Amino acid sequence: MHELFFESFNTKVQLTKEEELQIAKYLTPKKLRKKQYLLQEGDPCKYVAFVEKGALRSYSVDEKGNEHIIQFAIEGWTISDLYSFLTDEPATYNIDAIEDSELTLISKTAHEELLLTMPKFETFTRLNITGAYVAMQKRLTSIISSLSEDRYESFNAIYPDIVQRVPQHMIASYMGLTPETLSRVRKKMVGR
Amino acid sequence: MHELFFESFNTKVQLTKEEELQIAKYLTPKKLRKKQYLLQEGDPCKYVAFVEKGALRSYSVDEKGNEHIIQFAIEGWTISDLYSFLTDEPATYNIDAIEDSELTLISKTAHEELLLTMPKFETFTRLNITGAYVAMQKRLTSIISSLSEDRYESFNAIYPDIVQRVPQHMIASYMGLTPETLSRVRKKMVGR
DNA sequence: AAAAAGCATTGACCTATGTCAATGGAAATC
């Protein structure tokens, strides 16, 4: 239990066995079946979830009922509605499982206590959020400056595993395109 | 010197006078004239800059020579090419001054030493990056799910000061639109 | 095994945004 979580932790900040045990007390394992929600829009987000196994997505739903995928998370990734988690405001995103999944949950109180008592946890958190920030900035840059064709190509190059595991219309949603448009973009690319 | 920097620091993490003096040793003031570069694409990003006065932008330039603004930074904000700063890779963004500006710079070595020696600096850094992450996620969400008209309206509501100070074509660039399109969007909005 | 649901593709058509060029005014520079 929590194997991958600690593996990931140790590659960023090295822990002793005692520290691992100390942190483990604050962690909750959770299994989620495909399509089950971890979080629904309007509820406060109570957890940060680390994916041990499976795949999840966070997404918003607009007035017309269209879903817009904000983030995918597969093994080794973290997912949450961070704004809601930090402020206790109602979540603006939904999070659900794309595949049957196993998670390591960190509750808000656990998160706060760990930050106060374990400097290494704060470092781990800082490195995680920094990495997420840099990744998101790259995504933003490509959205405002690249053609959809190039964006799909680079998504394929960076996340081939996600392309394999996730239905194409979700990739389209993540890219801010309709499924039809992504289908046509792909068709155009085959030629070359 | 560094007044605003410490004011901002203290609202996030309270410092003693001694700690302020300790940190101040690592800070460098810098003035930048309008249009001067703080960073040019290709150079390694050596600083994180806190804006004491003035306004800056970071932007990328695509193959066609079009500029795409990634971020604005006015008084109290921080700007950098974080990926380049952390990895020493060549910067992919340019940063320049939109107005004559005064900055507080933190060099890479200063940043590293402060993180190692001052837990409060790590907390400050973590809170900053977390806030920046949440803000950027909101921007991303609105780009992939809102009409340009709504996006401009909400940009106006959130950053009225930037709209006042920055030429409209830069707002367009930030929104991923051409100046012509933003001009038309605005025209359509006047009616209502 | 049969039925239902989910998914990718395609066509016809529509809308938003981009491109290019011209204009006039404002601001910066000399």
Added chain:
DNA sequence: GATTTCCATTGACATAGGTCAATGCTTTTT
């Protein structure tokens, strides 16, 4: 104060992407 540069706007036209509807295939459910 004159000149130049920068900037926002507008028109005509081109293109990317969205919408709606139909089809056939695959996966899931019963």
